[in-house]
Amino acid sequence: MPETSRTGRKPARAAIAYYITAHGYGHGVRSADIIRAFIRLYPEIDIHVVTNLSETFIWNRSGADNFPIHARDFDVGMAQLDSIRVDVAATLDRALALYAARERLLAGEIAFLKEAKIDVVVADIPSLPIEAAARAGIPRVAVGNFSWDWIYSEFLADDRRWLPVVEMFRAQYARADLLLRLPFHDEMAAFPKKEDIPLVARPGKPCREKLARVTGGDPEKKWALLSFTTLDLKDEAFARIEQIEDCEFLTVLPLRWRRRNIHAVAREQVSFSDALASVDAVISKPGFGILSDCVVNNKPLIYAERTNFREYPVLEASIRRYLKHVRISSEDLYRGNLEPGLRAVESAPPPPETLAAGGDEIAARHIRAEF
Numbered sequence: 001m002p003e004t005s006r007t008g009r010k011p012a013r014a015a016i017a018y019y020i021t022a023h024g025y026g027h028g029v030r031s032a033d034i035i036r037a038f039i040r041l042y043p044e045i046d047i048h049v050v051t052n053l054s055e056t057f058i059w060n061r062s063g064a065d066n067f068p069i070h071a072r073d074f075d076v077g078m079a080q081l082d083s084i085r086v087d088v089a090a091t092l093d094r095a096l097a098l099y100a101a102r103e104r105l106l107a108g109e110i111a112f113l114k115e116a117k118i119d120v121v122v123a124d125i126p127s128l129p130i131e132a133a134a135r136a137g138i139p140r141v142a143v144g145n146f147s148w149d150w151i152y153s154e155f156l157a158d159d160r161r162w163l164p165v166v167e168m169f170r171a172q173y174a175r176a177d178l179l180l181r182l183p184f185h186d187e188m189a190a191f192p193k194k195e196d197i198p199l200v201a202r203p204g205k206p207c208r209e210k211l212a213r214v215t216g217g218d219p220e221k222k223w224a225l226l227s228f229t230t231l232d233l234k235d236e237a238f239a240r241i242e243q244i245e246d247c248e249f250l251t252v253l254p255l256r257w258r259r260r261n262i263h264a265v266a267r268e269q270v271s272f273s274d275a276l277a278s279v280d281a282v283i284s285k286p287g288f289g290i291l292s293d294c295v296v297n298n299k300p301l302i303y304a305e306r307t308n309f310r311e312y313p314v315l316e317a318s319i320r321r322y323l324k325h326v327r328i329s330s331e332d333l334y335r336g337n338l339e340p341g342l343r344a345v346e347s348a349p350p351p352p353e354t355l356a357a358g359g360d361e362i363a364a365r366h367i368r369a370e371f
Contacts, residue, residue, distance in 0.1 A: 026289025
């Protein structure tokens, strides 16, 4: 782009709008990593982020706070009772409300794209912004490892009210110019053009001594990260965890558990990546973000089964390929029966395959090429 126009006036800076679903932190982590790479490579281009994820989280992870974050949402994800259990009926109610409001939301977003003079739209992975960009004549890029039409189509056999929702997502995804497809993916058949890219994740910096100072935990013991946003454990479960004498457990806010050997830390004190890099094992449910972080930090994963989420078998297959791991039942997780998994993962075999990273810069270059 030239510095000035033929009239001698400096033209408006180029800009992208990056839409991030608030369904889970994994979407926010990988999006912020791509944004970080984009800012480093193309500082002359403005960025607008549209998401209901925390501003502080996005700014901290991306390493910059000089771009606006607009608090709006364009998909409903899965209504969750906690990090393991989902509420399919509540999800349908929200999805039908989104479907009913689609034209109003599209009109508002088209107006925003024009007013902000957006040159490229990126979506991870709501479909309405893709449709808005298409109607506004703006290039559009999707980033993801699954799509909501695929997730929701699993429920069609039990309730045909899902059909218009599935068809809406599928038709809007089909208007993307390019899908940057991440590892741990399904086919993502709705997208006409796909480009597979490596993992988007950055290794953390081990800082167990700092964690011990912040939390009061013993740095000489084993440490395990309980990676959940919410989890409905009862007092009996906490009592069982407290009986594990040789292990300190760490949570990262918003999961605010504090027991004798369970310590909570804020992301402002220690980043999630650094916390994960500092522990001996991770206990979680399968999700893109936690798998990515465990792979790049070479951390074993103790994972609990997840119900009513179609991505689970794809993620579980990836765990078996790329991570040292142990599977526990959700019943054992909710009972706080974690010691057998912690013992088993110590002797679990190494993963049979490795996985390349560096997808953040590759994604940034693809996005830039759409201008």
